[in-house]
Amino acid sequence: MTNTADTSVRAPFPVRYVYEPIPGLSAARNRGIREAEGQYVFFTDDDQHVDPDAAREHLRVAKTHRSRAQQGAISLKFEEARPEWLRGRLVTVLGETANHPEGPADIHLYGGNMFFEGALFQEMSAFREDLGKGAAGYSEDIEISLRLKRKGIGVVFAPTARIFHVIDEDRASVQFFRRNSYEKGFSDGLLQAPNANMVAALLKNGGLAVANGYLSAFHRLRGNSYATVLAETRVADRTGRALGLIKGRLKP
Secondary structure, eight states, X not given: OOOOOOOOOOOSSOXXXXXXXXXXXXXXXXXXXXXXXXXXXXXXXXXXXEOTTHHHHHHHHHHHHXXXXXXXXXXXXXXXXXXXXXXXXXXXXXXOOOOOOSEEESOOOOGGGEEEETTHHHHSOOOOTTSSTTTTSSOHHHHHHHHHHHTTOOEEEEEEEEEEEEEOTTTTSHHHHHHHHHHHHHHHHHHHGGGOOHHHHHHHHXXXXXXXXXXXXXXXXXXXXXXXXXXXXXXXXXXXXXXXXXXXXXXX
């Protein structure tokens, strides 16, 4: 006789699953905003471990600072050994937030730990569905940050509302960093395309891609793995930006 014990885990609060037929992260978030019934909307991702007190701390900070758009702290949690080169500026590629005091901060939102007043999306459109995972790749959180700033709505940082971004072996690889940086650059190029001086922007991004290519070779010869990977991510980013600018200008 086989033991068929129930191994399911139940949440301590009601959970409602909603299917969104349009693919892409931004489309899913926008569907969540339309379905939400509470005063606030909290976003995280499927590769995050959420601190049990994160939602409570987001709410406390929002009430304390009367914030309408809020960023929580994101730390990295590695499944395998952390590579020696994965430090410094490279951790921001994986979404780790810098340390800021609680309160208003001059920062962009990072998608894995965002908290909004729901009424905000009655005053402005939500996430651009041509950006983000499943579409251009990234920058949907940067784009909405820029629109909030233009409306005079600042981002508040909530350091005690923590989540942990789980980094598997693939994401701790140089190949992932190159691919990720290219996709982010491409998305940023799409954002900049409508207002960019194309000739100047293409010359700048092409020149920086070439310069960082030489830098990566130089640092590789010196055996500096951190500086090598950092230069390689900049090559990928600037190449992506150039192609994103072209795509954005050609797009109807």
